[in-house]
Amino acid sequence: xxxxxxxxxxxxxxxxxxxxxxxxxxxxxxxxxxxxxxxxxxxxxxxxxxxxxxxxxxxxxxxxxxxxxxxxxxxxxxxxxxxxxxxxxxxxxxxxxxxxxxxxxxxxxxxxxxxxxxxxxxxxxxxxxxxxxxxxxxxxxxxxxxxxxxxxxxxxxxxxxxxxxxxxxxxxxxxxxxxxxxxxxxxxxxxxxxxxxxxxxxxxxxxxxxxxxxxxxxxxxxxxxxxxxxxxxxxxxxxxxxxxxxxxxxxxxxxxxxxx
Amino acid sequence: xxxxxxxxxxxxxxxxxxxxxxxxxxxxxxxxxxxxxxxxxxxxxxxxxxxxxxxxxxxxxxxxxxxxxxxxxxxxxxxxxxxxxxxxxxxxxxxxxxxxxxxxxxxxxxxxxxxxxxxxxxxxxxxxxxxxxxxxxxxxxxxxxxxxxxxxxxxxxxxxxxxxxxxxxxxxxxxxxxxxxxxxxxxxxxxxxxxxxxxxxxxxxxxxxxxxxxxxxxxxxxxxxxxxxxxxxxxxxxxxxxxxxxxxxxxxxxxxxxxxxxxxxxxxxxxxxxxxxxxxxxxxxxxxxxxxxxxxxxxxxxxxxxxxxxxxxxxxxxxxxxxxxxxxxxxxxxxxxxxxxxxxxxxxxxxxxxxxxxxxxxxxxxxxxxxxxxxxxxxxxxxxxxxxxxxxxxxxxxxxxxxxxxxxxxxxxxxxxxxxxxxxxxxxxxxxxxxxxxxxxxxxxxxxxxxxxxxxxxxxxxxxxxxxxxxxxxxxxxxxxxxxxxxxxxxxxxxxxxxxxxxxxxxxxxxxxxxxxxxxxxxxxxxxxxxxxxxxxxxxxxxxxxxxxxxxxxxxxxxxxxxxxxxxxxxxxxxxxxxxxxxxxxxxxxxxxxxxxxxxxxxx
Numbered sequence: 001x002x003x004x005x006x007x008x009x010x011x012x013x014x015x016x017x018x019x020x021x022x023x024x025x026x027x028x029x030x031x032x033x034x035x036x037x038x039x040x041x042x043x044x045x046x047x048x049x050x051x052x053x054x055x056x057x058x059x060x061x062x063x064x065x066x067x068x069x070x071x072x073x074x075x076x077x078x079x080x081x082x083x084x085x086x087x088x089x090x091x092x093x094x095x096x097x098x099x100x101x102x103x104x105x106x107x108x109x110x111x112x113x114x115x116x117x118x119x120x121x122x123x124x125x126x127x128x129x130x131x132x133x134x135x136x137x138x139x140x141x142x143x144x145x146x147x148x149x150x151x152x153x154x155x156x157x158x159x160x161x162x163x164x165x166x167x168x169x170x171x172x173x174x175x176x177x178x179x180x181x182x183x184x185x186x187x188x189x190x191x192x193x194x195x196x197x198x199x200x201x202x203x204x205x206x207x208x209x210x211x212x213x214x215x216x217x218x219x220x221x222x223x224x225x226x227x228x229x230x231x232x233x234x235x236x237x238x239x240x241x242x243x244x245x246x247x248x249x250x251x252x253x254x255x256x257x258x259x260x
Numbered sequence: 261x262x263x264x265x266x267x268x269x270x271x272x273x274x275x276x277x278x279x280x281x282x283x284x285x286x287x288x289x290x291x292x293x294x295x296x297x298x299x300x301x302x303x304x305x306x307x308x309x310x311x312x313x314x315x316x317x318x319x320x321x322x323x324x325x326x327x328x329x330x331x332x333x334x335x336x337x338x339x340x341x342x343x344x345x346x347x348x349x350x351x352x353x354x355x356x357x358x359x360x361x362x363x364x365x366x367x368x369x370x371x372x373x374x375x376x377x378x379x380x381x382x383x384x385x386x387x388x389x390x391x392x393x394x395x396x397x398x399x400x401x402x403x404x405x406x407x408x409x410x411x412x413x414x415x416x417x418x419x420x421x422x423x424x425x426x427x428x429x430x431x432x433x434x435x436x437x438x439x440x441x442x443x444x445x446x447x448x449x450x451x452x453x454x455x456x457x458x459x460x461x462x463x464x465x466x467x468x469x470x471x472x473x474x475x476x477x478x479x480x481x482x483x484x485x486x487x488x489x490x491x492x493x494x495x496x497x498x499x500x501x502x503x504x505x506x507x508x509x510x511x512x513x514x515x516x517x518x519x520x521x522x523x524x525x526x527x528x529x530x531x532x533x534x535x536x537x538x539x540x541x542x543x544x545x546x547x548x549x550x551x552x553x554x555x556x557x558x559x560x561x562x563x564x565x566x567x568x569x570x571x572x573x574x575x576x577x578x579x580x581x582x583x584x585x586x587x588x589x590x591x592x593x594x595x596x597x598x599x600x601x602x603x604x605x606x607x608x609x610x611x612x613x614x615x616x617x618x619x620x621x622x623x624x625x626x627x628x629x630x631x632x633x634x635x636x637x638x639x640x641x642x643x644x645x646x647x648x649x650x651x652x653x654x655x656x657x658x659x660x661x662x663x664x665x666x667x668x669x670x671x672x673x674x675x676x677x678x679x680x681x682x683x684x685x686x687x688x689x690x691x692x693x694x695x696x697x698x699x700x701x702x703x704x705x706x707x708x709x710x711x712x713x714x715x716x717x718x719x720x721x722x723x724x725x726x727x728x729x730x731x732x733x734x735x736x737x738x739x740x741x742x743x744x745x746x747x748x749x750x751x752x753x754x755x756x757x758x759x760x761x762x763x764x765x766x767x768x769x770x771x772x773x774x775x776x777x778x779x780x781x782x783x784x785x786x787x788x789x790x791x792x793x794x795x796x797x798x799x800x801x802x803x804x805x806x807x808x809x810x811x812x813x814x815x816x817x818x819x820x821x822x823x824x825x826x827x828x829x830x831x832x833x834x835x836x837x838x839x840x841x842x843x844x845x846x847x848x849x850x851x852x853x854x855x856x857x858x859x860x861x862x863x864x
Contacts, residue, residue: 072296076300185347186304186308186347186348187304187348189301190349190362192297193297193362
């Protein structure tokens with residue numbers, strides 16, 4: 001079973017996020033970068049499938065050179081090799097562009113299965129997995145919390161509102177992982193030592209047959225970024241009795257909040 | 261909360277900018293440990309520590325260990341954390357890869373342990389003792405003993421302990437009475453009672469290996485007649501399979517002030533006459549074996565102290581930034597002034613600085629000792645190797661005794677910064693303070709550390725190691741003298757080093773004179789003076805590096821860190837070293853009041 005995991009490096013959730021002076025990006029100087037947590041589920045699931053069915057796990061990412069660190073962490077967890085499409089630091093791609101780049105690599109890479117996180121926690125746009133599957137013209141199943149593989153087919157449990165849907169499709173497939181599918185392992189010390197010697201194939205946009213002049217132009221544009229408004233303090237309703245307080249609440253709801 | 265356990269920037273600074281751990285990768289033995297690998301190891305240790313081990317600290321304290329009819333259960337949450345520790349193979353970081361260790365430099369292992377031990381040291385003691393017991397087998401065991409035990413221990417499948425203390429043999433180990441009688445098959449029948457055995461019984465592993473100090477029947481009295489034995493809880497047959505229960509019975513566990521998650525056991529060996537042990541090393545050479553392991557064990561206790569202190573500092577800084585209480589002193593008279601975070605109050609800042617300087621100085625000292633350990637392993641020049649070993653020997657009582665004394669003070673400052681909340685169980689401070697306290701007692705009380713420094717280390721090799729250490733300090737002074745803005749700090753350190761040299765000579769002479777008792781009554785103050793100087797050295801060394809980095813133009817966040825390094829050196833040298841000068845004056849009087857006072861005059 002040849003498995004490819006699509007992995008994105010994102011700011012650690014514990015990092016303090018500040019909007020940069022341009023108003024459309026974030027300050028990246030003091031940020032610690034980690035594997036997107038949903039992609040960690042994807043790496044873990046790929047390793048479990050490999051352990052059950054043999055084969056190999058490749059990690060595929062688009063990013064600048066610092067992304068190597070995230071790929072190495074996945075290699076330390078037990079993945080076999082990495083592919084990084086190396087793009088200049090600071091280049092921002094929308095989901096569709098990223099999917100186009102990934103699928104260009106995947107068209108030249110043998111695989112039986114592609115696994116990705118259901119979304120990345122930085123831009124939360126959910127598109128890269130499904131769009132990559134579309135470009136490759138293979139089936140995709142999203143939000144998977146359980147999978148079984150047998151006789152060239154995969155059966156996936158997918159979360160839907162209020163329940164679970166079970167879908168089946170022949171391989172090759174792309175599926176995206178949802179919280180609950182597994183508990184990702186930690187990199188072991190021997191894993192860390194071995195990771196250093198595992199290959200990471202560095203490619204440029206030109207290497208994969210795309211034109212850097214056009215691929216870097218996303219179809220969507222970030223107009224502005226804003227932090228959520230700060231929470232205001234609550235209002236204490238004063239009054240001599242419960243009835244007096246109730247009258248005040250009703251008045252506020254009616255005249256200020258205008259919900260009554 | 262900004263950061264837990266340890267400041268990442270500080271750990272990186274000591275590893276890469278001060279100690280320059282990457283240089284080790286130029287040697288064949290540590291070629292695998294380049295900067296990227298070291299960073300990844302520390303990062304993953306931190307990840308595991310914060311996500312999986314830290315949550316067990318409070319749980320372990322509340323739940324504690326339970327004793328029921330000879331069986332001991334550890335806090336429930338420890339089981340998963342121990343499995344993860346084993347899976348990641350973090351139990352034997354520095355040990356020989358031939359036997360399942362990871363062959364890591366001690367310096368790197370210390371940085372990883374800074375987080376792992378810092379997350380919950382009561383928990384990490386199970387692994388730490390296993391590593392120590394394994395190391396005894398690796399150093400003194402036969403090939404067969406290594407084959408039978410090492411892989412299982414270094415993987416954490418079986419755990420280890422150390423059985424020294426008996427009810428009447430604590431600090432005076434030579435008084436022990438546990439008896440070993442040789443059997444026809446070469447094993448020994450062991451009988452005796454041991455107390456205060458950390459991890460002596462628990463449910464984390466199916467077998468526990470106890471290195472035991474005992475006296476072979478007819479052996480000389482005192483420490484010269486002590487041998488080391490390996491006593492498994494369950495006997496291990498020659499083919500490696502588990503045999504029968506080896507009559508090692510846990511008769512109870514202690515209710516302690518802190519480290520509730522670690523079982524402290526009383527063990528009865530051979531109560532039914534069926535406890536067997538195998539000799540580890542040579543007959544009557546047990547104490548020698550112990551001494552060889554002592555430096556490492558004491559360094560680990562120093563690290564436990566740092567673990568509590570560093571955690572306390574991280575919490576205290578965060579709390580002081582968040583906690584709004586009182587007006588800024590400059591706006592005291594302004595009725596409309598709003599309350600400010602307590603980090604703006606000068607006395608809170610003083611306490612935070614006290615915490616900062618000791619945490620940083622201690623971290624540098626421990627990693628430096630780790631680096632000396634690594635140098636001993638890689639040095640090809642026999643004389644250079646001896647020099648490094650000498651420096652380690654002199655620094656160990658400071659790295660254990662002085663460090664844990666200060667670590668406890670740091671935790672106490674942490675409680676104080678929290679005010680009333682520091683004293684209640686809803687906040688982590690009181691646990692850190694309680695957990696920290698034992699580090700001043702076990703593995704040789706801090707009084708014994710002070711006596712070791714004065715009685716053994718000062719005159720070691722005719723004083724050469726002490727002179728070598730002072731030489732190393734002089735190198736940092738020379739470096740700092742060339743840095744603009746540090747000239748006066750360097751001059752002040754030079755003055756105190758000069759005074760230390762004189763007081764050391766005075767103490768050495770007094771210890772060999774009829775006033776020997778007075779000298780030892782001042783052994784602890786002498787250790788404090790040595791420790792203060794070592795702290796000042798480490799902080800000035802840090803400041804010199806930081807100043808250079810600032811001159812070269814550092815990034816915004818780095819700049820704040822580097823400026824903080826210069827302030828630490830400034831605070832310590834201007835606010836604490838003058839107290840050291842006073843301590844030196846006291847030592848030079850070597851007043852005999854503590855020795856001369858009649859026992860009855862103590863009253864009571």
